[in-house]
Amino acid sequence: MxxxxxxxxxxxxxxxxxxxxxxxxxxxxxxxxxxxAYHDVALHHAVLAVFLWLGATAIWPQTLEWLDVRLFGGWDEASQRALLTIQLFFALLAFLVVLFAMRWMPLRMALTPxxxxxxxxxxxxxxxxxxxxxxxxxxxxxxxxxxxxxxxxxxxxxxxxxxxxxxxxxxxxxxxxxxxxxxxxxxxxxxxxxxxxxxxxxxxxxxxxxxxxxxxxxxxxxx
Missing domain, CATH: 3.10.310.50 (Diaminopimelate Epimerase; Chain A, domain 1)
Known part of the structure; x- marks a missing residue:
């Protein structure tokens, strides 16, 4: 200004x-x-990031298995619990990363319709x-x-x-x-x-x- x-x-x-x-x-x-302050816009984009992650893993479920190998070594066949844990972790990570990034007001203003x-x-x-x-x-x-x-x-x-x-x-x-x-x-x-x-x-x-x-x-x- x-x-x-x-x-x-x-x-x-x-x-x-x-x-x-x-x-x-x-x-x-x-x-x-x-x-x-457009706080709701930041929240909406963070939620959108979660849905994009969930959508991507629904389309390419092998992504979770690949992450299981990278994170846990993949010695045994990935259990449902392990895959869901990975899913939850990265969904939460996407939410927090985007929410933190949107604290920068120029970015928040640029992404506001x-x-x-x-x-x-x-x-x-x-x-x-x-x-x-x-x-x-x-x-x-x-x-x-x-x-x-x-x-x-x-x-x-x-x-x-x-x-x-x-x-x-x-x-x-x-x-x-x-x-x-x-x-x-x-x-x-x-x-x-x-x-x-x-x-x-x-x-x-x-x-x-x-x-x-x-x-x-x-x-x-x-x-």
Missing amino acids: VDLTAEDHKRVSAAIALAEEKSDGEIIAVTAPKSD GSTKTRRVRRRAIAIYKAGAERRTVGRTGILIYLSMAEHRAEIVHDDAITEVVEPDTWAEAMISLLGPVKEGRISDGICDAIEDIGEVLAEHFPKTSEDTNEIPDKLIEL
Whole structure:
């Protein structure tokens, strides 16, 4: 993950303040190193390794006899107990080796299906939005930009009033503005560009009124 500097934080805060000058909307920007630990993914791959071992020995049972010869010398004909013991030992070994290897987060992320990452990022974004922004504005005009670095994914989550008048496809341009620079390592540039695009949409549907106040601090939140 690329660390954001104090200057990056100032730029994002300024971008939020500028965007909110034109509308009653409240913009929140949040970045996170990852959205989930994916422990279940590691466990699933370890279990899969066990099934692959069992399947392989079912197809090629002579593998167990070969291991019996290597491990025990093969002086006598392999007993059922010896073969089952070998089967159990290597099944457990496969489980533990894969589970240990999956402790390395880059490998775990690489083996996590894209659809799973998308669901977890979306779930985390909604949870953060509900905790920090939902219904915290008088007009229900809060909107969250959430960027999850490890998954290389982002989400835009917004309050009820915005949902009622803005089509989901409207945010596609903001997502492109966000992810383009982020892929190049220019995280603050992407966030600022997305804030600008979102600000224009909010200004169109929720123009600034004299009664509006700054209800949520204008800052970038790093989790």
